[in-house]
Amino acid sequence: MKEIKLFIDGEFKTSSKTYVTTNPANGEAVATVYLPSDSDIDGAVDAAERAFHSHEWRSMDQNKRADLLEAISEKMKERRNELTELEIADSGSCVRKAKADIHNAASYFKVLAGQLRKFQFEVKDESASRAGFSQNYKIYEPVGVCAQIIPWNFPLVMAAWKIGPVIASGCTTVLKSAQETPVTAMILAEILKDVGLPNGVVNIITGGAHEGERLLSNSKVRKIAFTGSTQVGSKIMEKAGKNLQNLSLELGGKSANIILDDADLSMAVDGALYGFLYHSGQACTSGTRLFVEEKIYPEFKSALIKRIADVKVGVPTDPATGYGPVINQKQFERILNYIEITKTEGGKLLYGGERASEGELSKGFYIRPTLFEVTPDNTIFNEEIFGPVLAITPVKNEAEAIKLANKSIFGLAGAVWSKNPERAKRVAKQLETGMVWINEYHLLNPGMPFGGYKQSGIGREMGEEGLKSYLEVKHLWVSDCDERAKKPWFDAIF
Ligand code: NAD
Numbered sequence: 001m002k003e004i005k006l007f008i009d010g011e012f013k014t015s016s017k018t019y020v021t022t023n024p025a026n027g028e029a030v031a032t033v034y035l036p037s038d039s040d041i042d043g044a045v046d047a048a049e050r051a052f053h054s055h056e057w058r059s060m061d062q063n064k065r066a067d068l069l070e071a072i073s074e075k076m077k078e079r080r081n082e083l084t085e086l087e088i089a090d091s092g093s094c095v096r097k098a099k100a101d102i103h104n105a106a107s108y109f110k111v112l113a114g115q116l117r118k119f120q121f122e123v124k125d126e127s128a129s130r131a132g133f134s135q136n137y138k139i140y141e142p143v144g145v146c147a148q149i150i151p152w153n154f155p156l157v158m159a160a161w162k163i164g165p166v167i168a169s170g171c172t173t174v175l176k177s178a179q180e181t182p183v184t185a186m187i188l189a190e191i192l193k194d195v196g197l198p199n200g201v202v203n204i205i206t207g208g209a210h211e212g213e214r215l216l217s218n219s220k221v222r223k224i225a226f227t228g229s230t231q232v233g234s235k236i237m238e239k240a241g242k243n244l245q246n247l248s249l250e251l252g253g254k255s256a257n258i259i260l261d262d263a264d265l266s267m268a269v270d271g272a273l274y275g276f277l278y279h280s281g282q283a284c285t286s287g288t289r290l291f292v293e294e295k296i297y298p299e300f301k302s303a304l305i306k307r308i309a310d311v312k313v314g315v316p317t318d319p320a321t322g323y324g325p326v327i328n329q330k331q332f333e334r335i336l337n338y339i340e341i342t343k344t345e346g347g348k349l350l351y352g353g354e355r356a357s358e359g360e361l362s363k364g365f366y367i368r369p370t371l372f373e374v375t376p377d378n379t380i381f382n383e384e385i386f387g388p389v390l391a392i393t394p395v396k397n398e399a400e401a402i403k404l405a406n407k408s409i410f411g412l413a414g415a416v417w418s419k420n421p422e423r424a425k426r427v428a429k430q431l432e433t434g435m436v437w438i439n440e441y442h443l444l445n446p447g448m449p450f451g452g453y454k455q456s457g458i459g460r461e462m463g464e465e466g467l468k469s470y471l472e473v474k475h476l477w478v479s480d481c482d483e484r485a486k487k488p489w490f491d492a493i494f
Contacts, residue, residue, distance in 0.1 A: 002031035002086070004182050004206060006040055007189035009047035010199030015040055021180060024092030024325040025316050026363040031090070033182050036205045038214055041174070044203040045218045048145045048172040051200030057170065060198075062121065065167055066113040071195040072167075072188075073109035076102065079191070083156060083184055090183040091155055092325045092364070094316045097279055104444075105160035108462070111446040115467060116168045130480070137476040140468070142170035143246055144222035147215045149236075150185075151228045152178035152327055153282045153386075158227055159185040161461050163192075163202050169470035171223070172201045174215055179208040180327055212236075219243050223470065226250070227284075230384070230410070230455045237458075248459035248469050250284070250451060252384040253412030256405035257287030257441070258427060260398060261295040263417035267439065269303045271417060272390070275441040277311060277369055280326050281335075281388035284456075285413040285435065285442055289381060290392045291401040297394040301373075304392075305351050308369055313356050315364075325364040326387055332365040335387030339370060342380050342389075348373040350392070376404055384410065398423070402430045411453030415441050434460070 001020075005012040017035040022028060036044070051057050076083065080102045087098040121140045128136040146166055150158035159175060166173045177185040189204045205211060209232075216224045216239060223246040226236050230252040240247045257275045259268045275287030292300045314321035326332050332355075339353050352370035370389045374381050380391045395401045405414060415437040418424040428436040434452045437443065444450055449463035459469050484490055 001029055002183055004031045004033040004186045006034055006036050006044070006206065007186065007193075007202075007204040008040065008044045009050075009203065010193060012189070013040070019179075021090065021182065023089045024327050024365050026360070028089075030086075031183050033206050035207055036211055041205060041207075041211060041214045042218065044174040044205055045145060045147075045215070045220050047200035047203055048174050049220050051198060052142070052145055052172040054198065054200075056198050057172065057201055060170070062116055062119065065170065066116040068195055068197055069109045069113035069116065069164065069167055072191055073106045073113070075191040075194055076106035076109070076188070079187065080106070083187055086183045086187065087156060088316045090181045091152060092316055092327060093279060094321045094324045095319050096322075098316075101154055101157050104446075105156045108157075108160045108446045109164055112164045112168050112467070115447065115464065119168075119464075119467065132486075133479075133481050135478040135480050137478070139474040139476050140471040141474055143470055143472055144171060145220050146171050146173040146223045146225055146470070147218070147221040148173050148175040148225045149212045149216070149228065150175065150178055152180040153279060153284070155181040156184040156188065159188055159204075161466075162225055162227075163188070165461075165467050165470045166202060167197070168467055171470050174203045174205060174221075176205050176207055176212050176215055179206070182206040213239065216240070216245070217242070221245060223247070225469075233457070234455075248451075248461070249457045250459075250461060251412075251455060251457045252386075252410060253284050253286065253452065253456050254289060254382065254384050254408050254410045255285055255287050255413040255415075255433065256289045256291060256401075256408075256431065257414065258401045258405060258416045259290070259292040259296070259300060260401075260416065260418040260420075260423065260427070261293040262419050262423070263296075264419060264439070265296065265300060265303060268417040269300065269307050271415065271439070271441050272304060273308055273311060273369075275415060276390045277323055277388055278442055280324055280367075282326060282331075282386055283442065286386075287413075287415055287441060288385065288390060289405070289408075290390055291395045291404060292392065293398070293401070294394050294396055301350070301392070305371065308351055308371065311369060313361070313366060313368065315360050323369060323388070325366050328365065331387065332367065335367055335385055335389065338380055338383070338385045338387070338389060339367075342372050342374065342378060345374075345378050347378050347380065347391075352388075376407060382408065398427055402427060406430075406432045409455045412456035413437075413452075415439075
């Protein structure tokens with residue numbers, strides 16, 4: 001069994017309190033985890049603050065920081081088999097998803113290194129500057145000590161998206177992993193130590209709501225970066241108000257997947273299934289509302305029901321498995337409860353709708369992929385379930401699809417399927433979300449911004465926007481005028 005310690009000021013530390021994490025697929029113990037005390041958390045913030053002000057970190061050239069990011073990427077690749085195995089056991093990720101996660105996390109550090117090498121931390125704005133009067137510069141500087149909090153669904157990827165821009169920008173951080181999945185973030189800590197990241201730049205702690213609140217309430221924290229549910233995000237925003245901390249929120253979603261009547265039908269069927277079944281529906285971008293134009297609805301629906309049976313529900317370690325368990329008992333019961341609510345509300349069950357418990361599956365939290373035909377009044381049309389339940393609604397036309405897609409408090413992602421790129425783009429542009437795919441789903445590009453509209457979040461991760469969210473911008477005004485009489489303020493008080 002793994003032992004997960006706290007990574008504070010470059011050292012791995014134990015504490016007086018521990019708990020044990022379990023594998024969602026079979027209930028077996030995965031790791032003994034040390035929980036930080038309040039003083040451990042405060043100590044981690046102090047270490048981050050010391051590192052932020054240290055000469056070593058403040059004076060480190062951006063190319064040296066990019067070298068560190070590349071070295072982290074390489075070490076992750078070297079340890080990919082171990083990371084994959086641990087991610088499977090810790091989070092119930094299927095082997096194909098876990099492998100992709102490790103690859104994506106490692107690639108992110110590499111792409112970020114490339115962006116950092118090109119990023120200009122000092123830019124003279126020629127349009128704002130005027131010869132003989134002023135030279136005006138934008139100077140980008142790190143925000144400071146960050147508190148970062150991540151969820152359990154993509155443990156290593158989420159840690160990478162948080163730690164990457166901290167190193168790139170010259171900030172420092174205390175990152176809290178999710179209580180359920182602390183293992184791979186601690187391997188990442190070993191890698192950070194291994195590549196020679198200065199002590200205290202990145203500190204990683206474990207814990208749940210109490211530890212998260214303690215961390216972000218520290219007045220030395222200048223930026224909070226949170227990924228998780230909209231409910232917790234809203235509480236965090238209130239707390240951030242006390243110290244007016246800079247805030248990034250990546251929150252929940254209820255994304256619309258729109259199938260237009262000129263779509264490639266079999267591709268769109270597969271895209272609809274991938275959109276909501278990936279990682280057992282536990283992706284924030286999950287396409288959990290499916291809108292299909294009436295003209296093709298009967299044909300699409302029967303193709304979907306037929307094709308869903310081809311997705312193998314199985315144990316995560318089996319390479320043939322396309323669909324595994326959900327994270328824990330609480331989520332398992334929550335999802336089954338949403339299924340019961342939909343049945344009582346008159347939603348038409350088309351497939352699944354129950355626990356999967358044959359053979360090995362009886363040991364874990366498995367729920368059969370579930371299809372419901374619903375109207376916009378149904379609870380599951382509106383609320384994020386974070387599980388493998390698809391709400392399907394036929395629509396008269398493109399306009400109705402857009403209207404219903406936007407009928408949501410969320411605005412994270414969505415997709416449009418059509419063989420006509422102009423038509424698909426017209427629809428995509430009218431969706432109130434931070435990301436729209438055309439004839440695609442879930443794929444992300446680390447060079448492009450990611451984040452939500454409305455209650456799906458504030459700010460962006462990845463891309464130039466992601467890096468800039470860890471930077472303050474200073475306007476530096478250099479006078480280009482040394483004649484007192486020509487200075488506009490000269491007359492003001494003399
Ligand atoms: P959650 O909000 O319950 O927890 C997220 C993190 O916040 C965990 O580390 C948890 O320990 C911590 N936390 C909980 N209460 C806290 C509090 N009061 N103060 C400080 N920290 C607290 O979410 P979850 O169940 O872990 O993850 C699922 C949610 O995350 C879904 O809503 C999903 O859509 C969202 N998510 C969003 C994105 C995105 O990029 N938009 C990505 C992944 C997951």
